[in-house]
Amino acid sequence: MYLKILFYGAKSYDEQFFKHVLKDYPKLEIHFTDANIHEETAALAEGFDAICAFVNADLGTNVINQLAKHHIRLILMRCAGFNNVDLKRAGELGIAVMRVPGYSPEAVAEHAMALALTANRHTHKAYIKCRENDFSLSGLMGVNFYGKTAGIIGTGKIGQAMANICRGFGMRVIGYDKYENPEAKIQYMPLDKVLKESDLISLHCPLTEETHHMINKQTIQSMKNGVILVNTSRGGLIKTEDLIEGIRAGKFFAVGLDVYEEEGPYVYEDLSEQILQTSTMARLLSFPNVTVTSHQGFLTVEAMESIARTTLQNAVDFLEKRHSDNELTHCHF
Ligand code: NAI
Numbered sequence: 001m002y003l004k005i006l007f008y009g010a011k012s013y014d015e016q017f018f019k020h021v022l023k024d025y026p027k028l029e030i031h032f033t034d035a036n037i038h039e040e041t042a043a044l045a046e047g048f049d050a051i052c053a054f055v056n057a058d059l060g061t062n063v064i065n066q067l068a069k070h071h072i073r074l075i076l077m078r079c080a081g082f083n084n085v086d087l088k089r090a091g092e093l094g095i096a097v098m099r100v101p102g103y104s105p106e107a108v109a110e111h112a113m114a115l116a117l118t119a120n121r122h123t124h125k126a127y128i129k130c131r132e133n134d135f136s137l138s139g140l141m142g143v144n145f146y147g148k149t150a151g152i153i154g155t156g157k158i159g160q161a162m163a164n165i166c167r168g169f170g171m172r173v174i175g176y177d178k179y180e181n182p183e184a185k186i187q188y189m190p191l192d193k194v195l196k197e198s199d200l201i202s203l204h205c206p207l208t209e210e211t212h213h214m215i216n217k218q219t220i221q222s223m224k225n226g227v228i229l230v231n232t233s234r235g236g237l238i239k240t241e242d243l244i245e246g247i248r249a250g251k252f253f254a255v256g257l258d259v260y261e262e263e264g265p266y267v268y269e270d271l272s273e274q275i276l277q278t279s280t281m282a283r284l285l286s287f288p289n290v291t292v293t294s295h296q297g298f299l300t301v302e303a304m305e306s307i308a309r310t311t312l313q314n315a316v317d318f319l320e321k322r323h324s325d326n327e328l329t330h331c332h333f
Helices: 012-022 061-069 087-092 105-121 123-131 157-168 191-197 217-221 240-248 280-285 301-319
Strands: 003-007 028-032 050-053 074-077 096-098 149-153 172-176 200-203 227-231 252-257 290-292
Touching: 003 301, 012 028, 012 301, 028 301, 050 301, 061 087, 074 301, 087 096, 096 301, 105 123, 105 157, 105 200, 105 227, 105 252, 105 290, 105 301, 149 157, 149 191, 157 172, 157 200, 172 191, 191 217, 217 240, 240 252, 240 280, 280 290
Parallel strands: 003 028, 003 050, 050 074, 074 096, 149 172, 149 200, 200 227, 227 252, 252 290
Antiparallel strands: none
16 A cells, blocks of 8 residues: 655755655655646646645646546645645545644744844845945944834744744734734734834734735734834735835835745746746835745755655555544545
8 A cells, every 4th residue: 555646846955855754654655746736737646646735836626626537635735834725625526635734933933033134134235235345334224123022913833933033132022813822922912003013023824814915005004114024924914015005105114025925926936037927026126125035934954854754744644544633624534
């Protein structure tokens, strides 16, 4: 009894880490394709039992329908988020969906702080200036984090790791969560109060119908002038047009984005030789106080090792019909 898995959208680091841990999972056979999964590539799954996909996959209704026709029984998400998967349809068709819920909250939280610091202290610009023998300090003014207030929106695993980091910087930490965690050392407040009091706002809640565009014209207005906003969660949390309007109005000291609304077709691709067909990213990058990275919060050695192990363990749990909390569809194995 073994499971044959096709890894879609595989990058060199995926192959490196998954091949390394595969020796501990003799019941699994894995193959890689750099093609991402969408309607045109779903047919590649023919002959496999399971597929493995990432945050940028299209696992909407049509793709799930196609996977069922190719007798796929299991979708392994090698990530925490699953807003791109039609779980309902997968469940109806008896396809189990499993994920990796908390591989390394610190990896993402540390990137959130790196973005906050880069956006604040302009280290990305300072580096380029020094390389060009420009040792002047113009355009590099920042603000202290010490003694300021950090507002954490979504106080789950990553939000709490970010709260710890902020405390280490000597910041006061406040937060908002729909489901408050009494064990989190966070002073909870309603969302509008957190927005009003925070000097640094970091987003860490999942993208759902409820959180979609939670940062919009109205919520931006209730923020402090000169706030620093960081999003390492999902692009859809922020209504980008309203963010751009807010940046133009001078609301933000700095903005750091690891995720953005239109990342779908771009993320993880080298498009440096191409003419981009949308302008939102170009507009964001035209602002001197915006720093963007390409959904790399997860990208540490520790996180990748943990993702690889948990993903393959999920496959074995499925194969051996073991209950797993990482299963999202509650299909009968
Ligand atoms: P988690 O499930 O531990 O925490 C999420 C928190 O959000 C929970 O405390 C939950 O109660 C809260 N929440 C849910 N609905 C809410 C609402 N309507 N309003 C306010 N809070 C709400 O998840 P974790 O591991 O902390 O991850 C958070 C998010 O980070 C993921 O959903 C994912 O989108 C993103 N992520 C980004 C990565 C990157 O590479 N940039 C990597 C991994 C995750």
